[in-house]
Amino acid sequence: MSRHRRQASIELLELMGVVKENGHHFDSPETSPLLPSVRTPLSYDYVLVAKTVDDPEKDTFKMQEAFIEKLKMKNLKITKIIDDTVVFYGIQAPNEVFEKYRYLLKVSDACNWSEQQGNVPLSTRIRIVHFILSHVFLNTGENLFELLKKKVFEAKFCLHERKTQKELRKSWARWTxxxxxxxxxxxxxxxxxxxxxxxxxxxxxxxxxxxxxxxxxxxxxxxxxxxxxxxxxxxxxxxxxxxxxxxxxxxxxxxxxxxxxxxxxxxxxxxxxxxxxxxxxxxxxxxxxxxxxxxxxxxxxxxxxxxxxxxxxxxxxxxxxxxxxxxxxxxxxxxxxxxxxxxxxxxxxxxxxxxxxxxxxxxxxxxxxxxxxxxxxxxxxxxxxxxxxxxxxxxxxxxxxxxxxxxxxxxxxxxxxxxxxxxxxxxxxxxxxxxxxxxxxxxxxxxxxxxxxxxxxxxxxxxxxxxxxxxxxxxxxxxxxxxxxxxxxxxxxxxxxxxxxxxxxxxxxxxxxxxxxxxxKCPHCYKKEDQQTNRWQxxxxxxxxxxxxxxxxxxxxxxxxxxxxxxxxxxxxxxxxxxxxxxxxxxxxxxxxxxxxxxxxxxxxxxxxxxxxxxxxxxxxxxxxxxxxxxxxxxxxxxxxxxxxxDFIPRLVYRYNYGPCANGTVTDMDCMAGYINNSLSTVYMNDQRIYNEFSPDQMVTPSGQNVSYCSYKDYRSNEDYSLTPQFWLILAVRFAFVILFEHVVVICKFVTAWFVPSVPLDVKNQRLFDKLSRLKEELSSSEV
Structure with missing residues (x-):
């Protein structure tokens, strides 16, 4: 569409009342279904919320107005609606912002072919506007994040789309x-x-x-x-x-x-x-x-x-x-x-x-x-x-x-x-x-x-x-x-x-x-979106x-x-x-x-x-x-x-070195019989080193019987409480097992990582065809 023809269409739309020139842009020519566009039919890219201020001389109000003026200087369209206690600022970015983004994306190394075709996705629009809002600074050096901390603005958010939100709720966001x-x-x-x-x-x-x-x-x-x-x-x-x-x-x-x-x-x-x-x-x-x-x-x-x-x-x-x-x-x-x-x-x-x-x-x-x-x-x-x-x-x-x-x-x-x-x-x-x-x-x-x-x-x-x-x-x-x-x-x-x-x-x-x-619902203006023509009011x-x-x-x-x-x-x-x-x-x-x-x-x-x-x-x-x-x-x-x-290693050592099956001659007993008693050591109260450890009141069984000895779980000599040879054998087998286990599993991990390619072959081939198509398209456009 030529520039003169597009301008004529804009003038026609203005006469029809689609484009409003009263300072609040509820719609724009770029969003009209009568004109080719890179915009999707939506209302606002972002919304800022602030508390209503009675006194215009307050610093909060002045900072609000200063920030909004900064946004307008970037050609962002602002619609202001005042509620009882809060004021909303609806923000729309001009079409030129997204065209610039698409061009830079095209010439960059991080080329995204999908965003150069058709309309700019709504998710991309929101992301760009969010970045702009986050990088607008007042003369005092404060950005939107700091203004939110100071309660100059109460909130910032992008709007949910009712139709898409309903579809996601139906197909995904429900317990059934x-x-x-x-x-x-x-x-x-x-x-x-x-x-x-x-x-x-x-x-x-x-x-x-x-x-x-x-x-x-x-x-x-x-x-x-x-x-x-x-x-x-x-x-x-x-x-x-x-x-x-x-x-x-x-x-x-x-x-x-x-x-x-x-x-x-x-x-x-x-x-x-x-x-x-x-x-x-x-x-x-x-x-x-x-x-x-x-x-x-x-x-x-x-x-x-x-x-x-x-x-x-x-x-x-x-x-x-x-x-x-x-x-x-x-x-x-x-x-x-x-x-x-x-x-x-x-x-x-x-x-x-x-x-x-x-x-x-x-x-x-x-x-x-x-x-x-x-x-x-x-x-x-x-x-x-x-x-x-x-x-x-x-x-x-x-x-x-x-x-x-x-x-x-x-x-x-x-x-x-x-x-x-x-x-x-x-x-x-x-x-x-x-x-x-x-x-x-x-x-x-x-x-x-x-x-x-x-x-x-x-x-x-x-x-x-x-x-x-x-x-x-x-x-x-x-x-x-x-x-x-x-x-x-x-x-x-x-x-x-x-x-x-x-x-x-x-x-x-x-x-x-x-x-x-x-x-x-407002009876005089509420209309459902036309699903076929994708038009909206x-x-x-x-x-x-x-x-x-x-x-x-x-x-x-x-x-x-x-x-x-x-x-x-x-x-x-x-x-x-x-x-x-x-x-x-x-x-x-x-x-x-x-x-x-x-x-x-x-x-x-x-x-x-x-x-x-x-x-x-x-x-x-x-x-x-x-x-x-x-x-x-x-x-x-x-x-x-x-x-x-x-206790896996102690049981293993007992089975093959200390248990009934250690010599290979016993066949009528379980190989783990006697393991519990083998893993215990005993102390006697007549030993002076132990006498002061436990009081006589503690050496009474639940049935009321006084005892002069007790057992504990360890591999120690009953005479001098030194560690037994069985303890050192178990300790050696423990460390040997840990080293063997970790080396075997690590080798399995590396073999598995090598055996399974990180990128499927069809993905590699698809990327190859995509790059070839983009290069051919660039060559064709340069020759023209």
């Missing part, structure tokens, strides 16, 4: 769609690639949890089927062995048979099948990551963002916002890096210190419960202390999450990163590191130190010379780790989901109660205000909204893989949680929260590196759990 596939392409078109890739990754993670969950259940059922006939359980349940007190003063000797129930539970998670399951999960982690890369590549190729570059995207947006902008140079300061490193180390030491505080709490709680008046808690003080410690650990995690976020942001400010993308990567690494230590420092203590540094009768290790350091659970050290993991995982997932969904729902309900309800101010209020009532979103979802899922992935040898049912719990999580997050984003600003990306970013690091750590941790924490 739990076992249906996700409309990833629709999510991408509405929320952008970054949100779409999160749900794509979460869906893929949930899908691959199915075989892991199934095998975990099989391992559990295997142990459940044979634990009644296990000679180990039989030996514990029928034992008359008298065990030494687990604490000072009120703790008395107890019978090994009292732990019959705990022994049955322990054997469900500490058996031969657990070793194979831990090896499987290490390889599963690699398969999950490699196949995820292929899965992601297929979608990013389809979306034409495979070669997209985040830094170049920021440069393009900078130029679109200000053609005279100067590049932000890369900088590095050894002083700042050293300061950040020191501060990170101090924070990690503080977190580890909290783990030590939990240890002290459990020790003190064990003594207090044992000396309490409640007989049940007194008899099970050790177990009760472990449970209380796990609950306290959960609350510590909740508090430290907020502290870690504040500290991570401050550290990123000190670094002064070159771009938002660099800042986001730096923040992600720091926040995850702090959260990981917060969650796992206590678990690492329970897995690898509990019961191994507490000493022995006559030489107990005490805190401040008063409280005995806690021992492992009577049924084994792995039981403590299982209790810790089960409580933290269940509490974290259940309570987090309740607050994650209940909080936004309650806030929306509260805002609706406080906000005046306007009529939703601008609503009057009453209907427009009603729509803006509806979005304003929704819960706010920010740059942390999606990060929080990723962090929650990656930490769950850590729980599922790192200590899976102690809790084979962890993948099953994660699977159930994720099925709920997908729909919960979808309902929250579509119905309960304001529309998230669509962000473009072609990967989940630094989270991929985090997941790979977790995969390596999972191999090391599971090898150590099986080799050091569990």
């Amino acid at each position: 769609a739990c076992f249906r596939g996700q409309p990833i392409n629709d999510v991408r078109n509405y929320f952008g690639e970054k949100v779409a890739l999160y749900y794509l990754w979460l869906g893929w993670y949930t899908l691959l949890l199915l075989p892991a969950s199934l095998l975990g259940v099989v391992v559990f059922l295997y142990a459940l089927a044979f634990y009644n006939t296990s000679p180990l359980i039989k030996e514990v349940c029928e034992s008359n062995t008298i065990m030494c007190p687990l604490c000072d003063k009120r703790c008395k000797v107890w019978l090994l048979s009292d732990t019959c129930l705990y022994a049955k539970v322990s054997i469900l998670f500490d058996n031969e099948g657990t070793v194979m399951f831990a090896m499987f999960m290490a390889v599963w982690t690699t398969l999950f990551l490699e196949f995820w890369k292929r899965h992601r590549a297929s979608y990013t190729c389809e979306w034409k963002v495979f070669d997209w570059c985040e830094e170049e995207e920021e440069l393009i947006l900078e130029i679109v916002n200000n053609a005279e902008c100067a590049p932000k140079e890369h900088k590095h300061s050894y002083l700042r890096s050293t300061l950040v490193l020191i501060l990170v180390t101090l924070i990690l030491l503080l977190i580890i210190g909290l783990a030590h505080a939990l240890v002290v709490f459990r020790v003190v709680a064990t003594v207090m419960l044992a000396e309490g008046s409640w007989e049940f808690l007194s008899d099970h003080s050790n177990t009760a202390a472990v449970i209380l410690g796990a609950v306290l650990h959960y609350f510590t995690i909740t508090i430290m999450t907020r502290v870690n976020r504040i500290v991570s942001l401050k550290l990123c400010d000190i670094e002064e990163n070159q771009s938002f993308a660099a800042s986001e990567r730096s923040f992600t690494v720091k926040m995850f590191t702090f959260q990981f230590f917060t969650l796992f420092s206590s678990l690492f203590y329970v897995a690898f130190f509990l019961g191994r540094i507490n000493g022995h009768p006559g030489g107990y290790v005490r805190i401040a010379g008063k409280w005995r350091l806690e021992e492992c659970h009577p049924s084994g050290c792995l039981t403590d780790l299982f209790i810790q993991m089960a409580i933290i995982m269940v509490l974290k997932q259940t309570i987090s989901n309740v607050f994650e969904f209940g909080g936004p729902w309650f806030n929306r309900w509260l805002k609706r109660r406080r906000t005046k309800k306007l009529q939703r 601008e609503l009057c101010e009453i209907c427009k205000l009603s729509d803006w209020l509806r979005n304003y009532r929704l819960n706010d979103v920010n740059s942390f909204s999606l990060f929080n979802e990723f962090l929650e899922m990656v930490l769950q992935f850590s729980f599922t893989t790192i200590f899976v040898a102690a809790f084979p049912l962890a993948p099953l719990l994660a699977l159930i949680n994720n099925i709920i999580e997908i729909r919960l997050d979808a309902i929250k984003m579509v119905s309960l929260e304001r529309r998230m600003v669509p962000k473009k990306t072609n990967d989940i970013g630094v989270w991929t590196d985090v997941l790979e690091a977790i995969g390596v750590l999972a191999v090391i941790a599971n090898g150590l759990v099986i080799g050091i924490s569990s």
